[in-house]
Amino acid sequence: MSATDPAAPPERMPVSITINGNRHKLEVAPWTTLLDLLRHELELTGTKKGCDHGQCGACTVIVDGRRINSCLRLAVMADGSEVTTVEGLATNGELHPMQEAFIERDAFQCGYCTPGQLCSAVALIDEGHATTRDEIREQMSGNLCRCGAYVNIADAIEDVMAKGGQAR
Amino acid sequence: MRPFSYTRASDVGEAVAALAANDGARFIAGGTNLLDLMKYDVERPEHLIDITALPLDRIENTADGGLSIGAMVRNTDIAYDEQVAARFPLLASAILAGASPQLRNSATTGGNLRQRTRCSYFYDVSTPCNKREPGSGCPAKTGFARYHAILGASERCIATHPSDMCVGLAALGATVRVEGPEGSRSIPFSDFHRLPGDTPQVDTTLAHGEMVVAVDLPGKGFSDHYSYLKIRDRLSYAFALISVAAALDMDGDTIAEARLALGGVAHKPWRNAEAEAAMRGKPAVETTFAEAADIVLAEAETVPGNAFKPELARRTMIRALSQAAAGTPQSQSDKRIQ
Known part of the structure; x- marks a missing residue:
């Protein structure tokens, strides 16, 4: 051109x-x-x-x-x-609660899908449509993890929800 | 992607005129299908007209007690709309059975109707495909055809329309409102998508230059007795092998009215008036549903890759109708099928 x-x-x-x-x-x-x-x-x-x-x-x-x-x-x-x-998830050098929860729950292995998983998980909590484990799994279905860390990812999201659920 | 030029439309008339004047132009809204196809070099537009700023992003009550859903309303906003969830839960359920939250946040009503088949040969420009290159052939007939049609297909094409939302809209008897260079018109949902016949490259009855501006739902939502049951290779985020939208209006134990639409079986959402009529006045029991399913599948034709589908379709119809009759619609998060 x-x-x-x-x-x-x-x-x-x-x-x-x-x-x-x-x-x-x-x-x-x-x-x-x-x-x-x-x-x-x-x-x-x-x-x-x-x-x-x-x-x-x-x-x-x-x-x-x-x-x-x-x-x-x-x-x-x-x-x-x-x-x-x-x-943009961390503020003033402090990790977002979802990032903390991913570390705590070992919710990744190679880490390549993790930025997308984190953004998706933060938005999931803001949306407020998921309350049960089944709903979390369904609402995270657009994020694939070839290492298969799904169980720990769902655990991490449940942890953040249990602590009040606010994304920020 | 190949280079293209881009403009934003600020009113419907301007957008329609711009599209009609340029055969190489396409509308873009959510972009979830068009950009995907452009990356695969299946779609090669010279010009994109961004229609996301058009004032078509509302869900409104209509004079006859129904709802009008603007073409730019995102899938998510329909599925979680209070009126849709309460009065048209079949539509909400069908939408939530499709795609992922990210895609539903982008994808629009109009784009959902206009999306193209996910046939892997259509997507692969190194293979023949009569839909992509008319006259080149159809490898699906002897190849990978799990997602392919068993009803209304032609010698030239056995592709299916991939939408879940459209299966729900078909069952609910929606109307598609369209604006074009010649003015506006309304198209019954069952006449919007077409069968492949000798021109599988043509998906819908729209002319180039026409734009979907809204989808109107009549007032009857079947909110007490409905189910959307989707059978697929993964539990979530996969296209349907078979999906069924079932809706019943019950008079005691007797079926007063029945709606039955299928996805994953044809080039369009599939409804069969004869099967629906056969359930009317009958008890809501398995034999009634099996008779209706047999009517739907009477003309089914398979290829080696999808020979399993008529039986799967039959069972899925019976189960979805049973769920509807019992008032226990399929959950889209708890995947157990009751």
Whole structure:
């Protein structure tokens, strides 16, 4: 594609996205996903690319209070949004209660799915639709863990819920 | 993804005109299916029109006692809407049986209707597929066909429509409201998706340029006697081998009205008026449900990869109708099937 070709799509479009409380004014290509923007352009590599097709949940982030697969969201469509990634869960050097619970319960092995699991778990508690173990498992079904740490992940989420359940 | 240009639409008329003027344009909303297909190079739009800012994000009461669900309402917001949960729990249950919380947070009503088959040959551009490349062939007929059709398929295509929500909407007798360059029209849900026939590349009866703006539910929600039972290879987050939306209106022990729609069996959510009529006035017992199931499956045809499905469909229909009759709908979190 060349800048002299009038039929060519514009290469960059302006967006303003708040990520973990920091406002970023950026220019992105229309075909850049939010995931690739985070990882490749902002070096926020905590969010992981697993399948890149919305099947594994490793790229889960929280956009305007909702967990989504960042691999299936165009960055241009996140214009004006507030995004929380795993890097934004801790505050002032203190881990989020969900992060503490994951460590306490040994809720990971290789750790690759963990950032997505954490964002998903934090959002799950905010949503308030899960109260039983079955509901937690169902509501976490969009996050795969190939090490099979599911039992401990559900334990960690139950712990945070039992302690009052507030995400923050 | 291949490069494309992108604009945001601020009103429906503008969006419809922009799409109608450009054969290479597509609407994008949740993006959960379209972006996936673009990454696989199955969809190759030159231009995307973002319709998420359109004022179609509300669930409203209609004059006839039903509900109108805007095309931009996210799946999650339908499933947990108080009115939907109380009056149309079959729809809420069907939605919660599908996808994952993350996908349901993005996916819209309109996009759910417009989503394409998950046939693995359709997705794999290195294989023939009559839906993706008309005339190239259908490897599913002799290949991997667990998710494929047993009703209404054609020589050219045995793909299924993958939606759970649409199976619920079909059972509830929804209407799809559409805006296009020629104006607006309403399409009965059963006429929105089409059978593959000789043109499997065409999923719906929409013309290019038309936009789904809302789905309207009539007032009758069957909230006392319903069930959505989905059978799949994993307990969660998998497409249906067979799914059944069952709804009954009971007069004592007698069935006053029955609705029965299936997913995972055809190119569209499958309803059979004859099977529903056969249950009317009958006792809500297994023999009644088995007779209805036999009517639905009378014309079933299988390929080697899905020969198990008619019997699975028969049992799933009987079980879902029994759950509906008993007033004990299938839970979408406790996976035990009672």
